[in-house]
Amino acid sequence: MDKKKNKGLKKKISVAYCTLVYLFLFLPISVIVVNSFNATTTKPYMSWKGFTLDWYVKLWDNSSLLEAFGNTMIIAGVSTLLATVIGTLGAIGMYRYRFRGRAIVDGLLYIPVVIPEIVLGISLLTIFAKADIPRGMLTLILAHVTFCIPFVIFNVRARLAGYDISIEEASMDLGANRRTTFFEVTLPVLAPGILGGALLAFTISIDDVIISYFVYGQTKTYPLKVMESVKSGVAPDVNALSTLILIGTVIFVVLTQGDLFNKKRA
């Protein structure tokens, strides 16, 4: 009896604890969501002046904000695509071939993951300046591809760890040539890892502030736009856009993640 009571108490404590942590995690987000309905029009847009949906309408007139958001999506899309293709090929290539300098490339891959982002940011800035590459969309994409590739590679590699190379041999044994084997067997089997890597790359890319901050030139991304307005107070239309993005991501996560989890199990 006593033991049972004890267990119940333990459960209550752990539920209460987790709720507190979740509150901590979601607190600033709720501030953003609530402020997106705030009728205030004076900087720093903090005190509550009543409920309004105005900001969700005004948002569409804020062309510089929309442009920045568009830039972010373009950069994230293009760099995810490039990083996924390059990273997947690289992971498979490094798994399959032993070549001179392999250890060096392998070591270099860890650098963007462990080094403080600011160091990668300023090093890219200096090299772009040295090479006279004008800062803008191109440098942003190059930078994003650079820090996304390792994440794709590590994800694909995790999948390769459980990969039975004899299925490729089986495929060739059954009459498929190398090309067909790659598309019929290798790629589909690695797909969950590739997809997971791409997803990770995309999220890291849209959220990146620090590295972008050093290489953006005139092409502002959405996080940089936010950064610019932070000093004077973030206007509720930015909050409105963030809320919309949040809703979009939640829907996306629920749709894809459920699917991903199932595939991982198979």
Added chain:
Amino acid sequence: MKNIVEIEGINKIYGSNHVVRDLSLSVGEGEFLTLLGSSGCGKTTTLRMIAGFEEPTSGTIKVEGKSIEEKEPFERNVNTVFQSYALFPHKTIYDNIAYGLKMKKVPKDEIKSRVKEMMELVQLLGYEKRYPSQLSGGQKQRVAIARALINQPRVLLLDEPLGALDLKLRKQMQIELKRLQKKLNITFIYVTHDQEEALTMSDRIAVMHDGVIDQLATPTEIYEHPATKFVATFIGETNTYDGCISAISDGVATMTLENGAVKVACPDDFSILEYATVSVRPEKMRFSKTPVEGFELVAQVKDYIYVGSVLKCIVSLPNGNELKIERLAGQELPPVGSRCYPYWAPEDAVLIHNESHYYFEALKNIKLA
């Protein structure tokens, strides 16, 4: 019987590791040939060279009279059943089995009927839509076999296909595989380390050791007349003694061993004073309470182990070597600790050449030349 696979003097060297040494082998049409050996003996490498996954360092492999080294695995008319099954995890059972036909661009309708036929043959009807992860080990095994056989290969290569199954299922699959092979009349080249499996299933067995074939013969021949000491000890249980042939008369040799003299049937290619090995199966061994004419072995009974209908007796010789003797249960036996005199009928013992014999032969040839 026509030869369908002919291997001539192949070698495989990885760096400083000579895995397959100068191996030659012919496999007849419709034959069930087993490559038997412990791990690292080169049996799997040999199989993979036939399949085309490895390239021989030297030598040729011919299938149906044509050299196939220039052909990629997907151009060869042989198929493989992999040890790990290597089923495509992302394809259904149906798509797994249909894969080879799809690659050959066989019309869809024909694929459908042939897959159905094949699934019936391996008793998997009704599993078309499942994925490999949803099948048991035995079922996966059947899919792997069906997937290879549907292509009607001239030769099927099987790499320890039953290795991952439990004992009971394994016995059952052994019989099924053999039946399938007879029915389809396809040549099987089968790799295993399980001597019992090899003895049950094969038409011929090639016992491999250190990259060479020690003996290539029928299961009976291998069991009853092992050609090397390795074959004798690897296949079944046996007692071996090394010694010197001290006399030969009427086809029976007297061997002097460390523990005394014994008598052994002596084939013509053994000569007096040669060092050789005697192998006697436990079931051929006897023992007596009194000395036996021609045998000088004296041993002490150490233990009896009952194994159902037979009784295993362990006796030890003065030098500490132990002998295994198998008797039918229920016979009168000397008590544990007592002295006994092991012996056998000379024709039940097998005389095996020692390595020194080959040096001796070589020396003789040099002298003659």
Added chain:
Amino acid sequence: MKEESREKRIKKPSGDTLSALVMVGPVTLIMVLLVAVPLIYVAVMSFCSIDEYYNVIPRFTPENYERLLDADYLKIYARSVFIAFITTVLCILIGYPFSYVIARTASRKKKILYMLVIIPFWTNSLIRIYGWRSFLGSSGWLNSLLISLHIVSEPIELLYKNGTTILGMTYCLIPFMILPMYTAIEKLDGSLLEASSDLGAKPAATFFEVILPLTSSGIFSGSLMVFIPCLGYFFVSDILGGGNSDMIGNLIERQFQSGNNWPLGAALSIVLIVLTLVLVKLYQKLGGDMDALGV
């Protein structure tokens, strides 16, 4: 025959080399040109001088490194390490029990709980930090609440303190702690806990003897992934610390933006790189797996 096989031996590796090149070439190119070369260039630049127009000129000088020992800078390094350390400890203390509870709940609920951890971090991090500022600011939610409850009569200043920066850092970096710990705890075999209690260990003993040693790998990799980035997250100390809790990241940022003394910024970056290398080596010494850092 001999001829044929020789030709083949030449032909086949070259085909392999080509496909190896296609697969590994692009990665190698990017990693070398956009990671290795820039870092080497930064190292070189840290020994360069600037002219009166703040242009980098290739004249060797150890001056940048000498300036690193400036008393003001030393204070900032100390503060950086202090903030990063406290942040790491907080992340462990908050994150460990939390990860433990989540990783040990029934599987369907677990998926949802896990996703609830990730979702906040799919919102832009700047916006979230700004959310904290709105919450804690003098006219923010918390102060309004305290005033309306008559707990305080005037808004209290909660921003622009080291504590605020630590709060923001902890908030930003805690998922990097939770995720590896979650992975390590999830792998823990439940029967080990049963075995431990079966052998007479009390829950606390089981925790220190079995659970903690088996999940420490998650804590190690989590700590590395919190401590190092913390040193460089300049925007957190900017927005929440407002210049009162500058860290190395802020120093570097200033040299490359407003201050425009790139060689000095490069030297500061080298300090961060060296620190990172030391910590990574330490992590590997402790038996840490580099692959645990990537995903």
